[in-house]
Amino acid sequence: MYRSNVLVCGGTGCTSSHSLLIAEKLKEELKAKGLDKEVNVITTGCFGLCALGPIMVVYPEGSFYSMVKVEDVPEIVEEHLNKGRIVTRLLYQETVEEDTIKSLNKTAFYEKQKRVALRNCGVIDPEKIDDYIANDGYAALGKVLTEMTPEEVIQTMLDSGLRGRGGAGFPTGLKWKFARGNDADQKYVCCNADEGDPGAFMDRSVLEGDPHVVLEAMAIAGYAIGASQGYIYVRAEYPIAVKRLQIAIDQAHEYGLLGEDIFGTGFNFDIKIRLGAGAFVCGEETALMTSIEGKRGEPRPRPPFPAVKGLYQKPTTLNNVETYANIPQIILKGADWFASMGTEKSKGTKVFALGGKINHTGLVEVPMGTTLRTIIEEIGGGIPGGKKFKAAQTGGPSGGCIPAEHLDIEIDYDNLLAIGSMMGSGGLIVMDETDCMVDIAKFFLEFTVDESCGKCTPCRIGTKRLLEMLEKITKGQGTLEMIDEMEQLCYYIKANSLCGLGQTAPNPVLSTLRYFKDEYIAHVVDKKCPAGVCKDLLEYTIDREKCIGCGMCSRKCPVGAITVTDYVAPGKKKPAYEIDHSKCIKCGACFDTCKFKAIYKG
Amino acid sequence: MLKKISSLPFKGTPEQEAQLKEVIAKHKDDPGAVMPVLQEAQDIYGYLPLEVQTMIAEGLDVPIDEVYGVATFYSQFALSPKGEYNISVCLGTACYVKGSGNVLNKLSEELGIEAEECTEDGKFSLTACRCIGACGLAPVMTVNDDVYGRLTVDEIPGILKKYKGA
Numbered sequence: 195m196y197r198s199n200v201l202v203c204g205g206t207g208c209t210s211s212h213s214l215l216i217a218e219k220l221k222e223e224l225k226a227k228g229l230d231k232e233v234n235v236i237t238t239g240c241f242g243l244c245a246l247g248p249i250m251v252v253y254p255e256g257s258f259y260s261m262v263k264v265e266d267v268p269e270i271v272e273e274h275l276n277k278g279r280i281v282t283r284l285l286y287q288e289t290v291e292e293d294t295i296k297s298l299n300k301t302a303f304y305e306k307q308k309r310v311a312l313r314n315c316g317v318i319d320p321e322k323i324d325d326y327i328a329n330d331g332y333a334a335l336g337k338v339l340t341e342m343t344p345e346e347v348i349q350t351m352l353d354s355g356l357r358g359r360g361g362a363g364f365p366t367g368l369k370w371k372f373a374r375g376n377d378a379d380q381k382y383v384c385c386n387a388d389e390g391d392p393g394a395f396m397d398r399s400v401l402e403g404d405p406h407v408v409l410e411a412m413a414i415a416g417y418a419i420g421a422s423q424g425y426i427y428v429r430a431e432y433p434i435a436v437k438r439l440q441i442a443i444d445q446a447h448e449y450g451l452l453g454e455d456i457f458g459t460g461f462n463f464d465i466k467i468r469l470g471a472g473a474f475v476c477g478e479e480t481a482l483m484t485s486i487e488g489k490r491g492e493p494r495p496r497p498p499f500p501a502v503k504g505l506y507q508k509p510t511t512l513n514n515v516e517t518y519a520n521i522p523q524i525i526l527k528g529a530d531w532f533a534s535m536g537t538e539k540s541k542g543t544k545v546f547a548l549g550g551k552i553n554h555t556g557l558v559e560v561p562m563g564t565t566l567r568t569i570i571e572e573i574g575g576g577i578p579g580g581k582k583f584k585a586a587q588t589g590g591p592s593g594g595c596i597p598a599e600h601l602d603i604e605i606d607y608d609n610l611l612a613i614g615s616m617m618g619s620g621g622l623i624v625m626d627e628t629d630c631m632v633d634i635a636k637f638f639l640e641f642t643v644d645e646s647c648g649k650c651t652p653c654r655i656g657t658k659r660l661l662e663m664l665e666k667i668t669k670g671q672g673t674l675e676m677i678d679e680m681e682q683l684c685y686y687i688k689a690n691s692l693c694g695l696g697q698t699a700p701n702p703v704l705s706t707l708r709y710f711k712d713e714y715i716a717h718v719v720d721k722k723c724p725a726g727v728c729k730d731l732l733e734y735t736i737d738r739e740k741c742i743g744c745g746m747c748s749r750k751c752p753v754g755a756i757t758v759t760d761y762v763a764p765g766k767k768k769p770a771y772e773i774d775h776s777k778c779i780k781c782g783a784c785f786d787t788c789k790f791k792a793i794y795k796g
Numbered sequence: 797m798l799k800k801i802s803s804l805p806f807k808g809t810p811e812q813e814a815q816l817k818e819v820i821a822k823h824k825d826d827p828g829a830v831m832p833v834l835q836e837a838q839d840i841y842g843y844l845p846l847e848v849q850t851m852i853a854e855g856l857d858v859p860i861d862e863v864y865g866v867a868t869f870y871s872q873f874a875l876s877p878k879g880e881y882n883i884s885v886c887l888g889t890a891c892y893v894k895g896s897g898n899v900l901n902k903l904s905e906e907l908g909i910e911a912e913e914c915t916e917d918g919k920f921s922l923t924a925c926r927c928i929g930a931c932g933l934a935p936v937m938t939v940n941d942d943v944y945g946r947l948t949v950d951e952i953p954g955i956l957k958k959y960k961g962a
Contacts, residue, residue, distance in 0.1 A: 207932040210943035244932025392888035395929035430872055471870030488828030490869040549890030549931040623889045637892055
């Protein structure tokens, strides 16, 4: 028994700022002070509050240290772990209230959250199967194999109302029912861990923080549909996740929880890892299976659906990481428990990766039906720098931008579709008044043009033409007719593309056109970028009444475009400067240099 | 995705070839072996020149066009060598809205190369990469295994200097 447990976050965000070195240093210091038998150091998965990383929590006190540096470790060991005096200056300041220290669960970031899929992240050591088992791990698999028929498992999934967390929201139970209904000598269970949406990292955090939950749920799926082999297709860009998955698979084998005759019931199930190689389209189910087969990851027409002909032409069921992370608890706590959370048609919780212009960047899990306002303003702590909210982007390159007027909408699959976005895998990027919506649409189109696999024409050529039009608009070469043409092309691409990538690729354009048409018009009619992002439409000008003639801007200008005039403003001692627009390269160096706010852009 | 194919001569060693043969032998009977073999081959050689692809095609007894097709399809497979220090700038959405585009431009300007290129002395290569999931640190870049987060454009010359001297 240890008297203290120190949890250090080992998720990708915190390891990038050296949390593993911090854990090493801790162990070293504790050993040097002879405390290593009294204080236990545990490397966990992601706590969610990535903006404050590296994160360290000391129990039993529950002291939440944030932005810890390696140099802070000796002080924490000596003061806190040796003498019992909490190092207040390193605590997350929101937990400090005059003389007392608040529980982490009472802070704005955690209070409104409900952790189901993330329940073990930041709690257990993901590299120890015993930690998982101590938290009810593999109990659901035991229950399924010894007390339930496959039909009962599927019925439980149907009753729970669980829908696919990868984005489209197809009912999981129905998927399993279809795969069960097709007879074959071999069936497969696949896990989609090819989290390709830029800005989304919830699946990675589950894999890093709680890998066994995915293995357990896949085995349950295997039992339900009658499969003995599983594949996890995971991005090679997630090395920590891959490593911990492999450790988890090996440990599960050792304990007889994977392999042959699991729990002595005669049920066999094994799992292999397949690495992706950086192709966004492989998040599409048929493309993912083609890629597991070792080929170019091009999608196949559906039907036949994977439940009929999937991997190696055999019936296959494919679910996303977060979907799997919910399953063992649905089995243990019952379908009614799960269905009691959320909205009428979207049950349970959803994990969002909160990023962009937001104070608390990180992972949040909330019941379906929570409003966007709650997520952004309360949990996310609002927008930094007192800037004004402009839009929230959900669904990545397949989704859309949600404007301020819809901040109070209850988030679920159907409501998001109704306002022209989609749930997607859960990336939620917040944008403020300094983001140009035409530029954002262009950014996503650049992404889809790059990632279009090229198999079908509407997507390959259509997205390229869309991008060309957006480029013209951001350069001030657009026309009003072009905006109409663009909209028509969007609907054409949506209606005619082969797979989900092409069918949703125009969404960023359509949703920005729907809510921010005034910005498009400003670009084509006034030739201005209201947010000041599109360089070709930008002009820097010196306000000669405000200029004090210090000449700093002129010295900073890399192309000598700023020269002195003979005008001296009233009350100023030296003549003002001016910018020669024919020479200006719009680098913004003068704007950043001027302390007197005499230079404006627009 | 457009791939830059290297025109530099192939400099594989017999040791590397022996390693590759081992990898091929290990996967030969697996269904769908091409991708895992290409991944391990890239770990051995650092990139996938045509010579290596040919050895894989012959070793696994699949047509070279299939190997080439797979190697050019996925963005992780590199057909040109990387520099001693490979700099990856994350262009995920969270990083992009926080100015990673400017970071990439600054690097490009400082190094005199475009994204997906390598400096003439072989010291630096520059890549624009997809979201690495460290969105809490946006904007982010990596130099080999070192991660730099919450970057500003002004920090770039200083960071490069550390590696130039090394």
